[in-house]
Amino acid sequence: MDLNIEVKKFSELTLTELYDILQLRSEVFVVEQDCVYQDIDGKDAEALHIIGFKNDKVVAYTRCFKPGYYFEEAAIGRVVVKESERKYGYGHEIMNASDKAIKDHFNTSNIKLSAQQYLIKFYESHGYSTTGEGYLEDGIPHIAMIKA
Template sequence: MNNLEFHWNRLETLSTHAYHAIMVARQTVFVEEQQICCVDADHHDTHCWHLTALHDGNLAAYLRVVDPGEKYPEPAIGRVLTTQAYRRLGLGKHIMQIAIAHIATQYPAQAIRISAQSYLQPFYENLGFATVGDAYLEEGILHIEMLRPSNT
């Protein structure tokens, strides 16, 4: 895909326009499409690296990397999404690969933890994650905890 730009920001360096676009996308995907009833914005947002993928200025994909010790002992990837217009193009895999590389640089020799929707288990396994523990319900959706060992 041409004209795709990836940007890393801490919350304090995001423009109000960029943060608004992220929150609209998160509400659209998680609240409207997946009908998750919890408040999406949380205190973890202030302790994250936010990765946006922009195509011609439009938010195409997003995820956040929660600092180690904030949610789990390890850095954690969460709120992974691709907006509807950009699905089925491999962008989810691409943005995850960028996040994994970023974590290897920012937090060397640390594993990565995720709480994944169960149906995405094969997707995350292909990225090197392995299931740890049993499946559990979170906001009515079956999830599994997964861990990716460090590269060192």
């Protein structure tokens, strides 16, 4: 089953889509990763939302920011795929769609993200390279990665 990907500004999200996105982020980043942190951080209104639907359910997601908002470069964050859907390669699809959305909406291919260190090879497969030293973010080892 193919992933149906939509790109939306915050104001274009339906209440159901927003609820489903927040539920997926909480399910993975708070519950699955056992990480108590404030996911709703006040930045969603400024983000471009890349949403992967399967059978009308949100199963993959990222949020993207214009250059200068989060980092000097454009940014991708909250990269997430529902655990039961990871075997289908949807992480690759949502990353490809996110890279394209940044190019289409912000006219740049210079992108930075904060990667969980165990996903370095995944992001490298999309053209990202590590930069700087690793660091802890909410108790999880991360490293900055850039695609130029």
